[in-house]
Amino acid sequence: MTATLAVLLRNAAAPAQLAVRRVAPFFLCAMGLSRRALLAAGLAAVVVAAPLASAPVHAMGAPGQPKTGPGGSDYAIAATDIEKKVFGEGNGRALAFFPRGAATKPRPVVVFLHAPGAISPSWYGAWLEHLARRGNVVIYPLYEETIGAVPYDEMTGEALKGVRAALAGIAAMPDVKADVSSLSFLGHSGGAVIAANLAALSGRDELPPARLLFGAMPARGGAEKIYAPPLANLASMPAKTVAIMLVGDRDSVAGDRGARQILTAAGHLGQDHRLIAKAGSDNHGLPAVFYSHHAAVAPNEDWDLAKIPGAAPAATAPAAAGGKPAAGKAAEGAPKLTPQEARQQREEQRKRHAALWRVGYEERRGLAGFEGRTVGAGNYAIWKIFDLAMDTVTAGGDAMTLKRDPRLYDMGLWSDGWPLRRLSVETPKPVVRKDGQEVSQGAR
Template structure:
């Protein structure tokens, strides 16, 4: 199944009565326990910059979404259109635990594709309970291999045989780090750039290494920790950073909340969500319902995750914009300014 996504149009998903009741009860509970991220006062958050890393200088107006994710080790594909290029570089986007619907990260995915990239979104778990985490790397790798093979056929945009970039969140980020070490074993191209957003496995041990010293030296690695993360802790993230001793180009970033403006910048586990219902594949579970509550797009995306992702891509592919991703620079740390000119709280950065 595939469909065309226009930059300006989407439809609300159709919900049955039980789904509607679940959503209503979830929203009510979230309100009672202060889980809502919405704020209605304070100076406005900065708009997306016109150009540069994270910017709106798009090459394509539309995204073609193709669904090959019916199997546990399947995948979704996102290809640029309007105009359709003959070929494009490939990015792998690794979803968090249970985030089996790409719409949770839809704004970010569309941003990447409209910049001129193909995005592969592997499905590496069947649901939230029944797929052992030890199977995540093999499932993700098969999805990547199958997607790369499919892109060489039919009317697909052809993949450019260039350096592979992996972006990941939560358990998907942990799996990406694992595959960056074990890529030969799983038959995928070497990931030359990694952006790991709140990587973690909780109490589970699948796709988890004791150390990451065998990560290749030419890998460029960014780890983003959210200061208010109550889902995964910093210890595992520090393990990746501290033990990848043979990977010199690596930075550890800490995101802090800033409640001054509207919408507020949050530093919870799912801060990289950017919900966009035009990429809705129809799957629902508690993780996806949660994304409705916290999946907003704001300064943390434009001047944070999207900026770091774009800069990492440019740095790996062409040696450009590296200062926006690495080095404890002003360009890397800044999240922009509120409408009244006050700076949004900057990132903290640790270097090797």
């Protein structure tokens, strides 16, 4: 309240100060006062106004995780009661996370597709833990043992192998009670492209039909700048699938191009099954809430590959913190590298990381590095949006049902009670034929 009053007074005083600067010399000279007296009066005004000008104007606390509801922390399952299993072989492996013990009712299955290069689940560990503690069975296809091991056009095939292996393994565990009648596909960045490709393969190829496709800051399929997997023909995606794409206003990597590309390719779903949601950054308080391309990253070192038995690839050294291979560290039994070869290897690895995690000015300004990043308000909002979408679809609703839900737009309150910038949504326009290709009227 004090900070707001200070800003109002300072703004209200500006015109008066301008008038005083222009009129005061003539007025004081008419009174017989010297310029030295005028200078003294000005210094006194500065001293009086200094405390007012230096008053803080920011709220000092962003909203934390809600206690109940979508994205909430009212878990019935403890973090230590999550089972972590490995299925499949090589690049076709997948991890599965689910609550330990016998389930009392069927558990929904969420297939989580990481961004290319973010192999270790530690990148998204906090989000994965949230999903599992909500009672979901989470399948996490690795689809590449190491960075660069699989070409982009083969990533969807390797991810499909991992999902099949995990579903088969889970089916052999009756206590899990995984509801494999349908699947929810969730992907971040280039993982959203793979999620869309898998959703198009669902309902056949021994894969249950997709009921929800959710992309968080989706990359543009096949784009050279982003180095994302190519987008497949999505015309075979089950007609009942609800496709929700979440974009960030500070995404300098993909913007909304990836979201529009996916929803245009899935134009057969109709307007009531497609939706674009846009999260707006807010710097009213400190720390600011910043929706960049990597806003979905929610690190938790307890979920590192090296800490999951049988998860780390046997042919490489254990992953360093954050899922990144230890630079310059050779695998056990491998020939020793010369200093020149080691430097070259580190340089090639650095280039691969720069390509896979390309960032622009806004990304660098808001996220200098992934090391030390903490989970914050932006993450909780993304979790809430996905949970709400999943609950809506599970209850038989569609994108229009979600669009009419007032909970979708509320992003929480700053510590001073001021609301965060609300979410905005857009229903993509119908897809029309143009020059032999399907193009959305709303696409850019």
